[in-house]
Structures are given as C-alpha cells and as structure tokens.
Amino acid sequence: MEELTAQLRASLEHGFIDQQHMPVERMRPQLVLNEADHHMLHTLLEELEVCSGFLFSVAFITESGLSALKAKLLDLHFRGVNGKILTSTYLAFNQPKVFRELRKLHNVEVRTTAREGFHAKGYIFQHQEHTSLIVGSSNLTASALKTNYEWNIKLTSRDEGDIVHHFHDQFLRVWEEAAPLTDEWIEAYEKLYKAEVRRRPAEAVAELTAGYETNALREAVQLEPNAMQQKALAGIAGLRSEQARRGLVVSATGTGKTMLAAFDVRRMQPARFLFIAHREQILHKAKETFQTVLGLNEEDVGILSGGRDESHKRYVFATIQTLSQSERLYQEAADAFDYILIDEVHKAGAATYQRVMDHFTPSWLMGMTATPERTDGFNIFEMFDYNIACEIRLQEALEEDMLCPFHYFGVTDASIAEGAKDVTAKLHQVPVEDRFTHILDKIKYYGYAGERVQGLIFCGDKREAHKLSELMNNAGYRTAALTGEDAQEARMQRVTDLEHNRLDYILTVDIFNEGIDIPTVNQVVMLRRTESSIIFVQQLGRGLRKAEGKPFVTVIDFIGNYQNNYLIPVALAGDQSMNKDNLRRYLQNTDFVQGLSVVNFEAVAKEQVYRAVDQTQIAGLRMMKSAYEKLKFRLGRKPMLHDFITHNALDPEVIVHYQRTNYYDFLQRVDPEAYVLNECKRSVLTQVSQEFLSGKRKHELVLLDMLLQGGVVTDEAYAARLAELNCYWDQDVSHSVAGMFDLTFYKQQELKKYGEVQFVERFNAGYQWTKATSEALQRDENFLAFLKDAVAAGLEKSKAYRPDVRLTRFQKYTRREVVKLLNWEKDESSAVFGYRTRQQTTPIFITYDKQDDVSASVAYKDELLSPERLQWFTRNRKTLASEEVRDVVESRERGNTSYIFVKKSDDEGTGFYYLGTAETVAGTPEETTITDDKGQVLSIVKMQLALEAPVDARLYQYLLE
Incomplete structure (x- = not known):
C-alpha cells in the first residue's frame, strides 16, 4: 500500500503540478481520445480485463456500443467478476431492444433512472488496491467509443481517496432510487417509447444526429459516385486514355462494384452494352441498379437467361450458361457490343467464359471481382493485360465508410468446452444435436442489430445444415436449409422469404459465398472450419452491405481446435505476409479494424487461434510458392523481394528465413x-x-x-x-x-x-x-x-524500427540480433543463456511460460508484477556478492544498463519482445534458494526490476493470459 501511495503521488505531481516529474505511467491522469492507435473502447476493455468489479453510469446506450463489450463481459462472468450499469430513460434515447440486450448479461445488474436531465458518463473500475475512474463525454455507443471526437479523463485513486469516494457515493445515491431492469419494466417502457418517438420532431434530440447511431442510414442507392468510386472511375478513364481495351476492378464485397460500373457506362454511353454473370439473381439486381443510375426503362434493358431471350435490346444482362452455348453465342456478331462487363471475373478461367471472350471484340472489356487471386493456375491479371483500374480492399472500404460495420465474435465451440483435443477433427464430427444448445446460446447472446433477425448460417456439410434447420424450427425459429442440390429457383425464393420476414435464417453450405446480395442480413454465423481466408472474407461479406435500420452486422464464428485457425487473423487483417509475429499482434490488438467495426474473441477461442499460429507451419514451401505465383500473376513478371512488400504479400524476411540463404536460391x-x-x-x-x-x-x-x-x-x-x-x-x-x-x-x-x-x-x-x-x-x-x-x-x-535508438520497444529480437545491436565486438549470443554482461550492457532474456520438461533448477518464476515492475531471478549458485549479480544490482554505479527481453513461450520461436531498460528496485535483491531435480538446494538471487516505461497494455495482457 505504501508503494501504491508513492506511485500515485508521483503520477499526480506529473498530472497536476509538474509535467517534467516522472510518473508511474498507468497511474498518471490521462486524457482518453479516439485516436487511430488507441480509443475509448480500447481503454474500457483494458480496464475490464484486470478489474475485480465495475460500475458504469451512462445516459445513452446503443446496441453497437453494448455489443462491443459482450465478449469481454462474458469472459468476466466465467471469472466471477460482476458489475453494475446505471442508465436512463432521458429523452427516450435508449431503444427498448437495448434493454433486452442488457438483460442477457449474466454478471451485470442493470437499473434505470427516470431522473430528468440524467446525462452522466462515468466508468468506475475496482482493483485490489486502487480504483480507476474514467469520466467525460463518451456514452456507451460505438461512435462515442471509437470514432467521435470525445474528451474523457482517466484518474487513479486509492479507495480512501475523496474523488473516487465522491463518485461512488453519487453513483449509489442514484442507484438506490433507480428501477431494476425487468421484463415487465421493458414492456411498459416500450409503450412509452413508441408514443414518444411518434410525437417528437426529428430534431428534438440533438444527440440523435451527432453520430450516436440512429437507425437512419443514407439511401442505399446513390445517383452520384462517392469518393472511392470517383477515384476508381478516374482509374478506368486513365486506362482508356492510354488506349487500353481491357481493365480490371478489384473491390471488396459490398463496395458497390455494380454501381461503379453503371456510372462508367453512363459516362461512356456505349451503343450496346453486355453484362455477364454466372447467376440469374445477379442479373436482376444489376439490371435494377443500371436502370436507376442510367434512368432506363424496360424497353432499353433485356435479360438473356434460360428461356428468356431479350438480346436485341441496347443493354443486355446475360448468364454465362446461356450466352456460352455455341448455338446461341455465334448468333451475335463479334462487334455486337461496345462495352462488355464480366461480374465475378475470377471465374473466367472456365471454358465457357473463354469461349465468350474469344468470340467478342468490344471496344472496352471490364472485369470485376473481390478475389482476383486464384489457386487454379489461371491468371486473371494477364487476361486484362495487367491493367488494374482500381483496387479497394476490405480495410480501406471500412475506413471510407463504404460498408456496414461488423462486430466479429470468435466464440468457443462446444467441442472445445468439452475438452476435445484432436486438432484434425472436424466440428461436424461432433453431432450438431449435441452442440445445438451451445450454438443457440451463443446466437442469442451476441444477437443482431434491428428488430428482427435476418441471418445466414454457414454449415460444415449438408447433413449439419438440414439437421440444424430442423432443430431450430422445432425451437420456434423459421429456417430453411439450402445446398448445391437445390435449384436456382428454390434458392431465389428462400432469399425472398428471408428479405420479406417469412424466414429468420437460411442455412447453407458454401453456395452463398459469393454472387448473392441480401443487404438486410444482420447476422452471419460461421459453423464451418476456416479452410481459406478468401472464403472467410466472402462469407463475412454477405453481411457488409448497408441497409436501412442496420447499424452493424453481427458475425459469430465458432472456433474449434483446428490447425487452420491462423487463417482467421489473416482474413480479418488482410495480411498475406505469413509472418507469425504479425498475426499475434492482430490478436493482441484489434485496432487494425477501421471505423465502427469491432473484433472480439472469447478467451478460450483466442487461445485456440494463438495455438494454431504457434504450432502450424504457415510458411511452408507449398504456401510460399503459391504466394509467389499469385504475385507473379499480378505483375506479369517474376517478382523481387521489394515487390512483395509494396504489394502487401509474403514477407521477404519469411522467405529468406525459410531458405536460410537468399532470394536467388x-x-x-x-x-x-x-x-x-x-x-x-x-x-x-x-x-x-x-x-x-x-x-x-x-x-x-x-x-x-x-x-x-x-x-x-x-x-x-x-x-x-x-x-x-x-x-x-x-x-x-x-x-x-x-x-x-x-x-x-x-x-x-x-x-x-x-x-x-x-x-x-x-x-x-x-x-x-x-x-x-x-x-x-x-x-x-x-x-x-x-x-x-x-x-x-x-x-x-x-x-x-526507430532509427534514433539501438532497440525499438515492443519489437522482437533474437539473442544474436541483440548482441549485435548492443555493439558487442563478437557474437557471444550462444553463451548468453538468460543474461550476460559485456561492454556495460546486460541483456536479460525471459521465457514467460517455461516448458514442462525444464529442469527444476531453472524453472523459477520470472514474472511481470505490473506493467512497470518485473520479478527476476539470477542463475542458480549465485549470491549478492557474485560479480554478475552486482552488475545488475549496482548498474547505475557501474555505468551498466540492463535491457529486458520477454517471449511468451518457446512456441514463438527465437525472438523476444523488447520491453525497455530497467533498474533494480532498492531493497528488493535478496538471496534465496531453489531445489534442483536431484533434491540439491542451490543459492539464487531474487530481485525486482523497474522498467523505464510500462509495458504496452495489449502485450502485457498477452504475456499474462
């Protein structure tokens, strides 16, 4: 307690008296803003992770704001950590559905106050010896937690401190008079809410139009191109100005490729236009879009599919199956169309597409795809003369607000909860009947945005799809299973049923990975194992189209014990580097997801992904050769190392590490x-x-x-x-x-x-x-x-890496790299073991989780006691008088510097995270003993080391998890 008091005094002096005074970083007063690398949501999750209890006082709560905390709150429930949320009915901002979502929280007691003018925004976190308080402008809404310009102050106090006591007292005063949240209370509030919404003018509540997420979204159809579409149109025009006759548009699912094409056709004004797709449903959607953008009537547009032939019209929308039939194709002159557009052009390696493309000679041929990278050896880029008009990937589209935000939840599968160990087993080998209750619990808990669910469930096989549909129907849901055996007409009818509230869910096996457009989908459930990052993104993309009353889409991914789980961060981050350290960082820090999207993993599910990253050989020769060929296809030549970097492909360091020589080899x-x-x-x-x-x-x-x-x-x-x-x-x-x-x-x-x-x-x-x-x-x-x-x-x-320092904090280094960067004259890395002093530098290497077979004589517990403090043991058979011990203990007097390096386990390889320099905490070095495997008692020195600055919160949590 005395140490805590000293830390607080130093931090308060820094925050309120002298900014030059060095504080304990995690204790100092902080202004919490929504910035690119750290936002209010991140701060809340950090505090929730380590607290023993919490109190929230927030006037306004939205589904998206609450959803962002659900996975963490569930983990806290299993750890026995409880909290309270006090909210309000002020201005009838909170929708009745958000109160129903609050009722799902197992470990959170909720009360509502009707106090007029209740507008409080405060978050209190209870810890073992202190309390943290965040107070400011952020309500519990996704915008306020991630993107809005908000000011919040974070303070730390001993429990006896007046400031925390005052806030706690105010909270309890309102809490005692507030109404417990019950189903009956929600029903009564819903009636009042509907009446209030009907009578008040739209501008009555300023909060509703200030980015606090109402259900109102902009019109789905825009008659003018947005910023990204304008950029893409410029790229297309640029190709044509250079006399190119072909161009490729690469754009993430849901970013408006068809709309973009319609704008380009409107600008080019071809005498005749042909749109080619592989499904009739796509034709009808595209036809509607073109009619809207170009102002066309029915006499201008025609369908060529099945028994319908309207190919004489100016704008023709054809399925490849009908158009490619020889007796039909050769009825058209080679120059019949000035502009031909192929949708989902990554399929164009098929003989049907090749026959069509060999026949026609348009002035302009354009292809559109979200996934140009092929694994079948066909080169899409070569087909379009390597002319990429534009490229919009998922992260960029989210940043530009082109897509509906998603809330991804990596959840623990039932087989894991039961202790399944077989990493090669498939989820559907555990009968869906045995997993049904677990699946249903997760679907209910994480929920969906809006008043009713419109969901897609991707299953592992046909039996699972049909059986789960049967079980859900028996439980009161309205579902239908669709597989490759169902006719196109049946698929289209089921989609219509989902859109018009005649179905709650469609359960499918891969057939809806692409080529399906259901903007109202607000929940995507992944029950199949992740075999491909491309398929993962395709299935995620089924929910990313914007729609009225859909502020976000919920994505629930059931994660089993699979080697391919490493593909999950690959897909979410769009990282093709095959660098395992990158993937670990994405799991530690999900801020790579732009805008209002959120990525969360339940604790056990995250551990499954970490295990897959650690134990799977991601960068084998076959995988690297595939990555090489994809980039070669894109460039039209053999790529060099620098090409891999500029195209966000395979990490060159991964290549040479595998090869152990050079890129030529x-x-x-x-x-x-x-x-x-x-x-x-x-x-x-x-x-x-x-x-x-x-x-x-x-x-x-x-x-x-x-x-x-x-x-x-x-x-x-x-x-x-x-x-x-x-x-x-x-x-x-x-x-x-x-x-x-x-x-x-x-x-x-x-x-x-x-x-x-x-x-x-x-x-x-x-x-x-x-x-x-x-x-x-x-x-x-x-x-x-x-x-x-x-x-x-x-x-x-x-x-x-920072060029102005020897070592960059929180980057990874091997022992050999450390020896070099500390300027040792010779490579003595093989003799460093846990630590060694040379040239007034002492690098200390710590493996946090030691293997079970490590000898007892070296299995002592080096550990982080806090983000600023490390408990460390010397080698055995050492005393306080040992010279190597004195080099650390008396480092300041001897002009020596200790550098701290930590890795979680040997599964991470040979690299260690650099935590910074450290000094021995006065009074902590002490001689103690340890017993080896033979029962021999050995002397050892134990001490605490104070780091120059605290460990990054995300890395700290990863090491301790």
Missing part, C-alpha cells in the same frame, strides 16, 4: 532462373539477406545503398547521411558496423555459411567494394539487381 526452387550466380555472389547475397534484410538496424543498409550509388563512401558522407536519416551514431556503433563488414563479429559457423567472403572493405577514410565485388557488379547485371533489391527491401522493412 529460393527462385531456383520455385521458378528457376536460366542464368547462374556463382558461389561467391550467392554468398554475398546470403550475407546481406540474413544479416541486414530485417531492417532492425538501418546503418549497414544505408552504407550499402550509398555504395550501390557511388562505389565509394567516405566516413564524412556516411555520417552526414545517417544524421539526415536521424540514425543514432557513436564510436561504438561505428566499430560494430565495421565488424559486420570485415567479418570479425561472426562466429566460425556464420563465416562458413557466408563463404568467408568480404565484399565491403575499409580504406583510410571510408568504405568501398572489394575488387572482386566491384568487378562482379559491373559485369553481372543480375547479381546487381538482386543486391539492389535486397537492400531496398531491407530499407523498407527498417521503417518499422
């Missing part, structure tokens, strides 16, 4: 080059790729870049360039860089791998290529291209 495996680089040149590329490509220290890459431009670099020019790039520079770094190029840093093992080839050498006042390297670069343009590419890729990757 990788190409020789997946797409062999005709020319041969000799062993010496390959050794140079290997050294650059293995040592510098990661970009964790920019200095060597800057030197190589300068040498590639001029051949000779003086020390003066080099130092000036580093200063220009804000790179740290001193004599120690200078010696370290020199040691990398003169090979004195390396162990014999590395020297052997690099062929003991020195390709850069010192001269009196700078650096230059060795004679052999200089001649090779002049004579071999391929070698030069590979070297330039590796340097360019490394410089691009270096942007993730």
